[in-house]
Amino acid sequence: MVELKVEWKPRNENTVFNHPAVRTDGVDKASGFAKYSTDYTGNGSLHVRLLTARHAHAMIKTLNVRDAKRMDGVQEVYVFPFREPANGMLYEVQWEGEPIVAVAADTPAQAEAGVRAIEIAYYVLDHLVNDQYLEAATELGLTKPGRTAEEGEEGEVDKAISSAAVVHRGSYGIQAITHCCLEPHGSTCAWEGEDKLNVELSTQNVSGTGGQFAGPLGIDAANVTVHCDYIGGGFGSKFAADEWGLACAEIAKATKRPVQLHLDRPTELQIAGSRPSAFADVTVAANQDGTIVAWDSHHWGTDGIRGGTVTQVPYVIQPKLRRVRTTGLITNTGPARAWRAPNHPQACALTSTAIDDLAAALGMDPYDVFLKNLNLATGSQSKNPQEVYAEEMKVAEGLMDWKGKWKGRGQWDDNGWKRGLGMAIHTWGGRAGGGSCTIKVHQDGTVETFAGTQDLGTGTRTCIGQVVAESFGLPLSAVQVNIGSSKYPQSGASGGSTTIGGVSGPHRRAALDALGKIFDKVAAKYEVDAASLSAKDGKILNGENVVCTWQQAAGLVGPMGLEVMGEGPKDDGLTSDGVCGVQMVDLSVDTETGRVKINKYVAVQDIGTIVNHQLAKSQVLGAMIQCISYGLSEERIMDNASGRFLNANLRDYKLPRIGDIGELVVEFYEPDSQYNKGVVGLGEPPVISGGAAISNAVANAIGVRVPVLPLTPKRILDALANA
Amino acid sequence: MNPFEYAQPNTEAEAVALLAERGSTVLASGMDLMPLLRKSVVETERVVDISRVESLRGIEAVGGGVTIGVLSTLEDIACNPLLADYPSLKDVNEGIRAIQVQQNGTLGGDLCHLPNCWYFRSGYGLLGRENGKSLPEIGDNRYHAIFGNAGPAKFVSASRFAPALIAWGAKVRIAGPEPDAEKWLPLEEFYQTPKTERHGVTVLTPGQLLTHVWLPSAENKVSATYEVLEMEGLDWPLASAAATLELEAGRVRTATIVLGHVAPTPWFSLVAADVLVGQPVTPQLAQAAGEAAVSEATPLSENAYKVRLAQTSVKRALLKATNQLEGGL
Amino acid sequence: MSGSSKTPRSGPGFSRRSFLKGSGAAMAATAIVTGAEEALVADDNTVVSGPKEITLNVNGQDRKVTVEPRTSLLEVLRDQLGLTGSKDLQDIYVDGADTVMVDGKATYAGTTFALQVEGKPIRTVESLRDGRNLDPVVTGFVKHDGMQCGYCTPGFVVATRAFLDQNPSATLEEIQKGLGGNICRCGTYDGITKCALELAKGGA
Known part of the structure; x- marks a missing residue:
């Protein structure tokens, strides 16, 4: 039997893979035909509204749902576990928005009215929700000292700082943001009989969530089907069934009707995932030539009641002498969940900003300071960071005309605006996730694939189709891709930039396996050497000669068709990890209003072998826009007076709109060395360094560091007023 | 949302009769009312949908000025040639960046829009009080008032058109509560600063309906509105200023400056007007007027930056009105 | 309000009668009705309380739906007509994912009551x-x-x-x-x- 070598084709032989292509499910998405968890309406399904905690910290004193049960249209009232006071045990609410009761009714309005009929009383307790002010938290005893990590002999860091030519001390910060998925977390649950559960779940984890329902519900995991054709945003927050998912299943069981339970918008923002804040006092020292010699920092922040804070400081550039102290704040805020590139955007916002300020103190162009210190890029997950960063900086410099445009701080007046440039660098892993798949080649030549993966917007379907179509020498449209069911071969959760690597490896392996088997049959039938066959343009070729069509070859597999499995990840070179990336921003600041306008924003990104340049570009563009968002406007505003998340709605939680983005330029760094590297995931890296680059550009423009992201008009004007 | 009844009167008189009963609320497009009802910030027993009342539509030349029915949409206002001489209105239109609001949002809905204060919208009432304390005072007041905030009200007036209309000397017609009752008020007198939770943000009483806005003849006056928006998309201004100037031989004869989103009501700046009268509008004078406008500001703990924004708004409104606003600003 | 303006201004300067006369056709309706006492009380057809069956014209077809006064257009489209292309972000404020066309105008279906659009042509993304x-x-x-x-x-x-x-x-x-x-x-x-x-x- 012929065994085809497991590798990607030589770059110039690809016609579908490693090419741009529109997404195969694009028309369904754009025309409203794509079905999300929220869209399984009708069939008598019930609507659920939640009573959630209105205090950040409290004990539930009394809870009475009797009147809610009697309300018009209300079919079921579900009290979340332990919320009801019982035997003197009171439930402690630890953040605003914790779900307490779910009311299911025939219409949403009836469910809302049911919620309002619930009587609840609290013992209100003291809370802390502000996370920026370390002293206040320390006084209250609500800090969790982390460890102090020191590289170098004792005293060396201090010595290096005291003897350095230039020392910069500064404070930096980045506020917490939430995932704010546009499709709220939730599910539509329906039972078949007493013990079979079907869940339309909005999830990044199709294969891994069934058991999370089965265990608590006391049914067999085999009897749970999780289905998710489309998911309306996840960003790292949708890996679990969650207690509201179980509530949905319980209500469906009790009422014997399908039930839709999706979080309302405030609750989605309050409890369904946030990215921890981070603030730091930094000292960084350098020689006169810009070589960084030491770093000393103390950073703090909050991930909620657990009191954790971020890691990875200093980011990428790691001076040999460094001391890092961390403190976590215990706050009554909704718990953190992984947000695209956990820790990295915050660590970058605390580090690349300090390096930029150091450059200003040195009177140097920050481009040169970054370049000078690339030998310290030991914090990079790339295997050859020094070389890749240097190349990417060169590309970005060219696209931005950085050297042509750059001026010292506050020096660039442009038509009434102050204009500036900023840059930052980032890294990520992106190793392929685990998973498997099945490919079926039918006797008529049609091809189907199955994998329990999901499409977060990356274009998973399209990328799988490209891998398989390229392998078989077929057009993309010839492959039917099936994803989104827990009954398909298991595939990893989509998080940490693992999906495209995680699906492309197994599908390539399975396709090559299938192709080898087909070549064997073709070789036998047409008396050619299987090892010299190839599949191209819908034909099987022997060298240059056409042996038969794809359909004729497929016809040889017999009426049962051919079915093969693929697995991954494997160390066979199809996938890889460890990337760099550089982002540069050119923006203008209106110093009388504090408004920032993005003029041009350049991202240069390596990502190994690119499956689909158009979709990859979309992903980078999206990440850049998210950087503009948390860089300029997006933040969770916690109010210590009321303990509440004041802007937990889409009007006050300010996401950018179509006019806020400026000119965005995406360039992939993809020399042959990158093409030959293997596929790496792209979700995280481009969302990391934009915030720092924006902050640096604003500092360059107005001559003053605005310490805390996002750089709202208020923060910019306050910084100017304090300068 | 609690159940309520829904009325669709065909005439002003019917509308007024329906509104006269307690617990009735006017519905224009619904973009403000629906959120308030869903959040139970407004509770109602009857929603009165005035969209069938034809007399509330239309923009017409009347008595040397122009009347605008409250159901006129923003698009109607932007396109109507009768309003071409009131550029400060067009400036407001330009800032409302959503086709949905342009095509459905009404002038009446804007003028009666309830405050966006996050405490009010979270159910703490217009004054935002909890346990006897003013949350806007001790909490996060970054978007709150910098003028007129000595009393219990700290929110800012939400209307975007009111400053420009007031600067033009607009009057409003209020119908009801008796079937044929009507009165005209200067628009500035339509607004009030509540002292207790029993007061509203306007002088409307049950059974009264805002029906029309009347603008005096534009004559040769010039005008502009400058809004500082935090974002380029659909968003509420952080501060705004509208200016209407009568110029004579290159000098300001009369000036009306009204700020928006800085106080519980639209906010006249008489001091800024004083600076202008008798002078030619130059960048220096505009700057001075801006400074004068905020000289008596009383910012709260977190909103000193709005003083700067108000100052800038006045300056730029003046420069814009006199075609001197330069650059990309 | 910090006192009144210094700017001298005149009022509209006409009586209500002249206002009605001068304001043209749109105002005439008011004149007629205010003169007719019996029209002051809204007839029963104009007030809806509780569920009501109405006809909505959606994507060119008349569709019978049952709505309460508080029912939003978005809810009707998604739950009763199966037109789930218009999305509900579960926010009380406007966000655009629920945009439909009513009478050709872009409209947020989530902040529109179903009763507001009775008799008007509605187009959803599916069209x-x-x-x-x-x-x-x-x-x-x-x-x-x-x-x-x-x-x-x-x-x-x-x-x-x-x-x-x-x-x-x-x-x-x-x-x-x-x-x-x-x-x-x-x-x-x-x-x-x-x-x-x-x-x-x-x-x-």
Whole structure:
């Protein structure tokens, strides 16, 4: 039997893979035909509204749902576990928005009215929700000292700082943001009989969530089907069934009707995932030539009641002498969940900003300071960071005309605006996730694939189709891709930039396996050497000669068709990890209003072998826009007076709109060395360094560091007023 | 949302009769009312949908000025040639960046829009009080008032058109509560600063309906509105200023400056007007007027930056009105 | 209000009668009714309380639905008519994912009561795809990849359609101002801008 070598084709032989292509499910998405968890309406399904905690910290004193049960249209009232006071045990609410009761009714309005009929009383307790002010938290005893990590002999860091030519001390910060998925977390649950559960779940984890329902519900995991054709945003927050998912299943069981339970918008923002804040006092020292010699920092922040804070400081550039102290704040805020590139955007916002300020103190162009210190890029997950960063900086410099445009701080007046440039660098892993798949080649030549993966917007379907179509020498449209069911071969959760690597490896392996088997049959039938066959343009070729069509070859597999499995990840070179990336921003600041306008924003990104340049570009563009968002406007505003998340709605939680983005330029760094590297995931890296680059550009423009992201008009004007 | 009844009167008189009963609320497009009802910030027993009342539509030349029915949409206002001489209105239109609001949002809905204060919208009432304390005072007041905030009200007036209309000397017609009752008020007198939770943000009483806005003849006056928006998309201004100037031989004869989103009501700046009268509008004078406008500001703990924004708004409104606003600003 | 303006201003300067006379046809309706006492009380047909069966004209078809006064248009479309292309972000404020066209005007279905649109033609995103026949806006969104997760996309497509109907040769600046009422979380604005610009240049 012929065994085809497991590798990607030589770059110039690809016609579908490693090419741009529109997404195969694009028309369904754009025309409203794509079905999300929220869209399984009708069939008598019930609507659920939640009573959630209105205090950040409290004990539930009394809870009475009797009147809610009697309300018009209300079919079921579900009290979340332990919320009801019982035997003197009171439930402690630890953040605003914790779900307490779910009311299911025939219409949403009836469910809302049911919620309002619930009587609840609290013992209100003291809370802390502000996370920026370390002293206040320390006084209250609500800090969790982390460890102090020191590289170098004792005293060396201090010595290096005291003897350095230039020392910069500064404070930096980045506020917490939430995932704010546009499709709220939730599910539509329906039972078949007493013990079979079907869940339309909005999830990044199709294969891994069934058991999370089965265990608590006391049914067999085999009897749970999780289905998710489309998911309306996840960003790292949708890996679990969650207690509201179980509530949905319980209500469906009790009422014997399908039930839709999706979080309302405030609750989605309050409890369904946030990215921890981070603030730091930094000292960084350098020689006169810009070589960084030491770093000393103390950073703090909050991930909620657990009191954790971020890691990875200093980011990428790691001076040999460094001391890092961390403190976590215990706050009554909704718990953190992984947000695209956990820790990295915050660590970058605390580090690349300090390096930029150091450059200003040195009177140097920050481009040169970054370049000078690339030998310290030991914090990079790339295997050859020094070389890749240097190349990417060169590309970005060219696209931005950085050297042509750059001026010292506050020096660039442009038509009434102050204009500036900023840059930052980032890294990520992106190793392929685990998973498997099945490919079926039918006797008529049609091809189907199955994998329990999901499409977060990356274009998973399209990328799988490209891998398989390229392998078989077929057009993309010839492959039917099936994803989104827990009954398909298991595939990893989509998080940490693992999906495209995680699906492309197994599908390539399975396709090559299938192709080898087909070549064997073709070789036998047409008396050619299987090892010299190839599949191209819908034909099987022997060298240059056409042996038969794809359909004729497929016809040889017999009426049962051919079915093969693929697995991954494997160390066979199809996938890889460890990337760099550089982002540069050119923006203008209106110093009388504090408004920032993005003029041009350049991202240069390596990502190994690119499956689909158009979709990859979309992903980078999206990440850049998210950087503009948390860089300029997006933040969770916690109010210590009321303990509440004041802007937990889409009007006050300010996401950018179509006019806020400026000119965005995406360039992939993809020399042959990158093409030959293997596929790496792209979700995280481009969302990391934009915030720092924006902050640096604003500092360059107005001559003053605005310490805390996002750089709202208020923060910019306050910084100017304090300068 | 609690159940309520829904009325669709065909005439002003019917509308007024329906509104006269307690617990009735006017519905224009619904973009403000629906959120308030869903959040139970407004509770109602009857929603009165005035969209069938034809007399509330239309923009017409009347008595040397122009009347605008409250159901006129923003698009109607932007396109109507009768309003071409009131550029400060067009400036407001330009800032409302959503086709949905342009095509459905009404002038009446804007003028009666309830405050966006996050405490009010979270159910703490217009004054935002909890346990006897003013949350806007001790909490996060970054978007709150910098003028007129000595009393219990700290929110800012939400209307975007009111400053420009007031600067033009607009009057409003209020119908009801008796079937044929009507009165005209200067628009500035339509607004009030509540002292207790029993007061509203306007002088409307049950059974009264805002029906029309009347603008005096534009004559040769010039005008502009400058809004500082935090974002380029659909968003509420952080501060705004509208200016209407009568110029004579290159000098300001009369000036009306009204700020928006800085106080519980639209906010006249008489001091800024004083600076202008008798002078030619130059960048220096505009700057001075801006400074004068905020000289008596009383910012709260977190909103000193709005003083700067108000100052800038006045300056730029003046420069814009006199075609001197330069650059990309 | 900090006192009244110094600017001398005159009132409208006419009596109510002259106002009504002068204000033309629209005001005449008021005059007629205010003169007719019996019309002061709204007749029963104008007040709805509790569930009511009404007919909505959706995508060219008359559809019977049962609504309460508090029922939103979005709820009816999604739950009763199975038209789930218009999305519900579960926010009380406007976000654009629920955009439909009512009388050709881009409308947030989530802040519109079903009773408000009785008798008016309603078009949802589903009407932009008829078998293989696709509206150019749908095709353009696909071509320029103006989508990622896709959840905001249908509402954005409808807003873009309505916007281009109104501004067939829109400029970049007009596009940015017109479409600022739709929120995308994934960050797909670049593709959407390119799509709208291309259609505006080619005559949408």
